[in-house]
Amino acid sequence: MEGDFVALHFDVEVKYLVQKNATKRRRRSPDERKSASLKFIPLGGVSGIGKNISVLEYGDDILVIDCGLMFPDEEMLGVDFVIPDPAYLLANKERIRGMVITHGHDDHIGALPYILPELDCPIYATRLTLGLIRSRMEERAPKYELKAKEIQAGDVIDLGCFKVQPFSVCHSIPDGVGYAIHTPLGVVLHTGDFKLDPTPIDGRATDYALLASLGTKGVLLMLSDSTNVERDGFTPSERMVGKTMEQTFRLYKNKRIIISSFASNLHRVQQVIETAVRFNRKVALIGRSMIANVARARELGYMDVDDDVFIQPSEIEGFPNNRLVVITTGSQGEPFSGLVLMSRGDHRFIKLGPKDLVVISALPIPGNERLVHRTINDLFKQGCEVIYEAEQNIHVSGHASREELKMILSLIKPSYFVPLHGEYRHLVKHKQLAEEMGVPAKNAFVMEEGDVLSITKRQARISGKVPAGAYIVDGRTYGDLKGGLLGERKDLAEEGVFCISVVLDSSGNVIAPLSIESRGFLHRVDADELYRQIEDAVEKAVKAFAREKRDRKDEDLASRIRSAIKGVLRRYSLSSPVILVLVNEVKENAILSGLAGREFAK
Template structure:
């Protein structure tokens, strides 16, 4: 509230009063009063200046290194002064244009440059798009990882498999617990998702609270009875949240997301309808709530459950060992013992709902699985919808399954999938509950971020305080302002096998060129004087067949001879460059595009 009085000093007329005399002069009572008031004002101003001087002068930075404009590859940094905390380190599965690439992880150049500032990596939950990059990130950064028990168990398994020589520092936390990391106080919040132990993260900074919701939904009847902690979010709203970054995956979907338990009827109906057939269920390997529902239904219908796919088997074994999944004795059967049971008594649960090339279901659809062979006696149910970008891979898998004679249940009309992400009404509820000063929609493609930003404006967050960011944008927040003023490196790093590839645009570009235009190998033999011995040899793959074009071969041979005459005979690199240049000129003449040319020089 503003004070409307013009002065704190009395303006009433002075009354007659005795005068006080002394060596230092004569003062009236009014003069003494005014001097005292002025001294009080001076002290207040001094105290105010001291308060401003002691207030935080650093800028708070929020830096998304992955997870914006895409599904997956989630990684976010919060920086203040000499301290950084990182939230999540996920991967993204490749699209069809990423030839031979297994997955994509964030570029962590910025974190490597600031490694001494990093106080820890905070993991929201155990899905691959949040933990998948850790085997490549952790050995480079060598910082502790904080998360819940199940998530840490999954991380430990990944590290043992992918980086066995590195010993990660894994710190278990529980929902409701607060951890001090540098200038930050980090509080973990229970949220409901499609995997147990999912967490939201509130980071208290010198400028205010930064809230990262993680992946969440408001499920009133979760499978494990751990609901989203509404009270914790409401309390944060009461305290005041400076910045909220929130899951945008379902920002286009109206209403509320259904409860995971709503699938119980669909699973029962599946087993009841196909009681005489073997049932193959494909789901995310980390969707352990769905695994629990299938185990419960199998026990009710007297079926045995076989798990196939390495990640599925590993996750289920870990969850059973840690007590997150409970199975009736005898319900789970090892894959090796599957042939001991009638098909009508079996449920095979496997990976591959997204068409991943080496997943269990894809191998089965190709007839390449070492244990499970599919035919017309099988019913295949896909308990997941395609992630954007995976539609073609999933479609190809379904087509192959039909070709094998299987009955395939898939798509939204089958009613076999419930999302783990909040829909529009839930997103609005959380925004209204938290009332952040600034808001950044994360976890989603660009259109999802836009839709989420519109929801924020609907509940009263000013448009100027909502930031649609791209990976690498640095949102700088001062005491009374915020804006994107700089950028950090935040490209994509390609992973082929378990070897870290080059950054996007190098290896991938070469593979795309090879796939589109083929390759021409030119071999020449030179004598001691650098003169050509015999005719150049040409081997072409994926383009012109020289065996059927003798005239063309002569034209290319003459081009190679001209190239050899232009450069110093002892400089192989210059010779190769000229051969490649001359051959590409001819290729453009015949093909309108130049393929890769690989010159080989042998000397006698």
Template sequence: MARDSRSRKKKASPSKKDGKLRYIPLGGLGEVGKNMYALEYEDSILVVDCGLMFPDDEMFGIDFVIPDIAYLEERKEKIVGIVITHGHEDHIGGLPFILPKIPSPLYGTKLTLGMVGNKLSEWAPAFTPDYREIRAGERVEMGPFSVRFIAVCHSVPDGVGLAIETPVGTVVHTGDFKLDPTPIDGRLTDYAAFSEEGKKGVLLLMSDSTNVERPGFTQSEHTLSGTIDRLFRQHRSRRIVISAFASNLHRVQQVVDAAARFNRKVVLVGRSMVKNVDLARELGYLHADDKTIVDIEDIGKVPPGSLVVMTTGSQGEPFSGLVLMSRGEHRVITLTEKDVVAIFATPIPGNEKMVSSTINRLFACGCEVVYEKEQAIHVSGHAAQDELRVMLNMVRPKFFVPVHGEYRHLVRHAKLAREMGVAPKNAFVLLNGDVLTLEKDKAVVKDRVQAGGIMVDGIALGEMQGSVLKERRELAEEGTVAVSLILTGEGTLASPPVFESRGFLHLEDAAKLREDLTVSVEKAVESLGAKAASDRELLETRIKGRMRDALRRFGRGRPMILPLVTVLGEKPLPERPRASSQGRGRRRKS
């Protein structure tokens, strides 16, 4: 499989029966997204999470990025299980592409597995997963690993942390968590379980670093109830559109409850929003009267003042419900000055520009826009500094690795751990691919494995820094010049070459450059003689070289050059068979 060029090619040697435990992060360190790691002991590997990451501005046309699992593919027969901590995309989004390559028992809570099932049915319908449903409080044996599942509070229900007993010692992974004293579903983070593990002795703690820069405690999700009520009271006669993460079912529950109190109907917009709410209602994680939820096709039957629209698009996703509304392209809902739009989320790092553009378009539609910068309509699902201190104090690990965060978050969390009593040499700031080798009284980083990212572009997989992305960058920055020429069978030009330019200079306005390019192509053809008609690859290489020389003399940039050659009398190539629509997840060939 094609790899990220930033991946290290050096591989750790296959594990030996040396009685050592290896922690191998494959994603989620120094970045927000594609969380995945492995614990390896002798001939057994336990995998935790399998997420995706949204692309940055330089990944033109890329939908998302998933972890590079070359290390696991080579050892897939050793995998005793894959554990999923919760149902967010950055923890389950890579499964449709990765699980078929390393088929293993998949452990998760009921809601988490339901959300995984929705993704697999869409992206990998032919694959049959081996689901193993678990509950918080249970313990499951997986090879040499004994995994205890610990309830944690987060912005999606049914999340768990992990206490993994190994022959070397206990490893605790918090998962994504916060210490919410008044969670919407009443399911508290299990302080007692974490404290119990701390009393028994913990070899290694891996803890969520997302909000390490925020002082104090993260506010309770319950505090938003007053904000939602105030929004409904202030705009009794207007249609209200609320955008939030489709997975934040606690927030959906609060909106549904408020709608019932204010005699409003709720319309769900966005495929993921509809799927998640239907699943949560079916499994009993979200409670809503059938009379409260209205199908989008019946929206015209409800007066605007009696309606609230719950939609996707809080991150400015191009084809989400809110973005389509902001562009005036939604098939049912048209926004006007009579609407109020509230965005109940903060931008994920990297999405700020898309969110800002969406907000600007909403203002241009004339509607009133309420967003986080203006009013307190979002609380995080991640622990802030004091909560992280509490976790460290409960678990009291010998060794510590901060996870789930950009590099500065990891550094600051390691510093916080040292302040809380972890020995300075025992707090490790790692990068994806680093191998932390643990013994009962010792931990060292001395190996690396291949770890990077795989691009997903539509239905294809490809390199992070490969030819496709390189071509897109060149097109975006320099443009392209295409030259079309017709040759006789003897290798001479049948007519003058024709040039077309896109994203570069308009050649109609540069007569001298056009003349120079024409001469360059003519010389390239003449230099090959009859071989020009038979050796297409050599001809195209010669044309590109001559045209680049002409462009360099002209002092312009370096556009992509596309020679299009037709030879008179040459038989056309046979038509390629069309790709099957079932080919999702195949690698892009460069």
């Protein structure tokens, strides 16, 4: 199972935490439980857009909220995505009463295939969200048997000492919820990702009545989405995009229309399909996640679309331009997404040209701007027309803007406040906004990953820190974000690599010509003199080492060779390439091709 990596990577740290917390795992007496503090711990979601995962802890009970991934920035060379470090949860997994999910976006569910099999706890989510979770688990952790519990807004779920009440919120994906979590010390309100859209596509608005009721009764702690705190006013309704789409279809009635959006923005996809039907166009879906999400939404009844609306990707090039709409992934410039492949002319089924209009119906996630702009430039090179400006109303956010955040704060009037889901500046500005709305400065907290907010009947304070951080996912390999892998890739990208292979006899004499190769540093044709000097320096280093071998057994020949090479390179270049040295020792009279080399260093 692909999730097995977690136990391997976290084994040492988890064992330490288990031993450290062993005394805390006995069942507490009633008096101890009455005096316990409520702890809130963000393990992600407070250091950037994505990787959302939070913990509520009281006495012997732990509740986990969301388990998402984050997309890599440009410095994370070759990385597919980033997931939270689950060490603290693994060390305390027998105390986890359940995991509740707010909605089906990858920044809230994408890490589940890698973490949930190790925690093996029940998971609670609404119908569509569970459907999307099942799709991801089937793809990445097919052997794991999901302990899934379907919920809906208005339910009350008992999870240890927590009574969890989901309530509907409007977002850019159907079936999103926030949570009112009743604890022994009071109500914790988690808004999830939300906005206050008065005319939602599915008619399912944010539950103002419940929020007002909770505010009247009193909310101990409010945890709130901070994504759009820098945007003044109100976030426009999703229906505005539908009107823009209709105008676009009417204006470009003779062109083939390609629309790129988030695969999880099912409201947007639904509006595009409905508009295509009205304009007598067929729809082709491109991108694995787009196809899977639409199929799951149709299967669960969240999209009502006839089969004959769709055509297969293989039919695209033979279809009349004015009769077709293509909906594809790639709005964030993901390297192997449908839109990016089209922009490079590498897509199997679509070749773009003047006959095409491309609409990018999304804004770049912070950190993805260069990738998106590069894709737009490549699209123009293909000769097609591109609509991508936000002011053309081709995209609206699914997150509340500043005035909406004020409204929620005025309804709830929480005793304590923690901003979530944003970059650090978003959290600071949301904290300041809460203070403007009457929350005392000492009761609003900007937290970092692993910080522990302890709340008692008298006060709340940051009382410590637990292990937290990030792990990178690169194909089928995984590693600590703070480890050496990314540093090595950066060095290779910036400085190149220099490789040398040395073959010695048992006496330490060089018995074959040195093999030297470099990539991304210098071309051999341009550096004959440099290579000659390197060969001389290496041979001298080997001879010196052979003479000293009896007296200096701890000397590493590969290290000596590496130092000799660096000495020569410093005279020729300011660059410091990665130097790989391979030393092979050959026994007397042996045939080289039949030997297994002994590697001293890489």
